Amino acid sequence: MSELQVERSRITNPIDFDKNGRQAGYLRAPLSRDKSGWGVVEIPMISIKNGSGPTVLLTGGIHGDEYEGQIAISRLAQTLDPAKVQGRVIMIPAYNIPAVLNDSRLSPVDNRDMNRCFPGNPKGTFSEMLAHFLDGYVLPQADVSVDLHTAGHSFDSAPSTNMHYLPDAGMRQKTMAAAAAFGAPFNVVFWGVDEGATFTSCVERRGAISLGTELGGWGRVSVEGVRIGRRGVDNILKHFGVIEGEVDTVQRHGAAGTRQMMVRDLGAYAFSPASALFEPTNVVGEAVRAGDPAGWLHFIEDVDHAPLEVSYPRDGVLWMSAGPGRVTRGDPVAVVMSDYDDAVAAG
Numbered sequence: 001m002s003e004l005q006v007e008r009s010r011i012t013n014p015i016d017f018d019k020n021g022r023q024a025g026y027l028r029a030p031l032s033r034d035k036s037g038w039g040v041v042e043i044p045m046i047s048i049k050n051g052s053g054p055t056v057l058l059t060g061g062i063h064g065d066e067y068e069g070q071i072a073i074s075r076l077a078q079t080l081d082p083a084k085v086q087g088r089v090i091m092i093p094a095y096n097i098p099a100v101l102n103d104s105r106l107s108p109v110d111n112r113d114m115n116r117c118f119p120g121n122p123k124g125t126f127s128e129m130l131a132h133f134l135d136g137y138v139l140p141q142a143d144v145s146v147d148l149h150t151a152g153h154s155f156d157s158a159p160s161t162n163m164h165y166l167p168d169a170g171m172r173q174k175t176m177a178a179a180a181a182f183g184a185p186f187n188v189v190f191w192g193v194d195e196g197a198t199f200t201s202c203v204e205r206r207g208a209i210s211l212g213t214e215l216g217g218w219g220r221v222s223v224e225g226v227r228i229g230r231r232g233v234d235n236i237l238k239h240f241g242v243i244e245g246e247v248d249t250v251q252r253h254g255a256a257g258t259r260q261m262m263v264r265d266l267g268a269y270a271f272s273p274a275s276a277l278f279e280p281t282n283v284v285g286e287a288v289r290a291g292d293p294a295g296w297l298h299f300i301e302d303v304d305h306a307p308l309e310v311s312y313p314r315d316g317v318l319w320m321s322a323g324p325g326r327v328t329r330g331d332p333v334a335v336v337m338s339d340y341d342d343a344v345a346a347g
């Protein structure tokens with residue numbers, strides 16, 4: 001889609017996406033504040049273009065408290081040799097920079113989750129303006145998008161890529177192959193709880209290949225998540241022929257390859273029925289069984305209140321696990337993934 005069809009953004013972009021070589025600069029997003037009515041927020045962006053080949057867009061920091069993707073993209077942006085690129089790599093390590101600098105999921109500017117603001121609005125709130133620019137001006141350049149996330153403060157996650165179930169079999173196969181090339185231990189085909197306003201949904205609407213990641217969480221930097229993330233972005237560039245080399249998908253314990261999984265419906269989630277302190281039973285990546293305890297809710301403030309057991313909703317592998325920490329009634333405390341089955345998925 002041409003930029004002419006997009007409503008004009010208030011964000012300025014110093015980078016010419018058609019220019020060869022390495023360009024690094026700052027998007028400037030206007031943010032009027034008490035002591036600077038004409039102030040801007042600067043968002044780092046790096047574009048490397050050479051020869052002919054596909055465009056890979058790498059985004060991190062759409063949620064500010066998710067670090068592994070920010071690290072992986074920053075590392076790549078510092079080290080990628082333009083002479084070795086065939087195609088184009090657009091790298092935005094920390095797109096939602098107000099949330100990144102505030103170390104929070106929601107933007108401190110407008111208290112919005114930017115990944116629920118797509119396709120955005122150039123005259124809307126700050127997060128809506130950011131979402132609109134990414135969808136309208138950056139995404140049309142991309143053949144492949146990898147948006148790097150972790151589970152933030154919500155969960156820990158088994159290091160994984162993820163994608164929506166795509167009804168088009170060709171796109172589904174291409175996306176699953178890209179996920180296998182990324183080389184996380186798991187790829188999760190899922191049907192989101194709250195989709196439509198997410199970045200992934202925008203990438204799909206524009207016909208590009210869309211991969212997400214969940215590389216850790218709990219508000220810390222996962223050593224294994226960083227390893228998988230850094231290797232994954234290299235693997236993606238190799239898989240699409242943007243750089244030379246063989247993909248490396250050997251896992252930490254020696255197994256090769258990515259296990260294809262799915263989270264088909266809300267039946268994969270265990271929600272907390274009360275506000276309490278959650279004690280989990282398993283760590284992410286472990287096999288679990290329906291009916292076994294996912295953990296216990298402790299009512300620490302009440303001397304005589306026995307802990308309440310929360311059970312796993314189905315057999316599978318633990319994808320996401322809350323806490324240990326306080327949870328609120330309605331928070332998911334465990335998400336269980338099942339082995340991918342194309343017939344079941346289509347059903």
Ligand SMILES: [Zn+2]
Nearest residue numbers: 063066149150
């Ligand atoms: Zn996220």
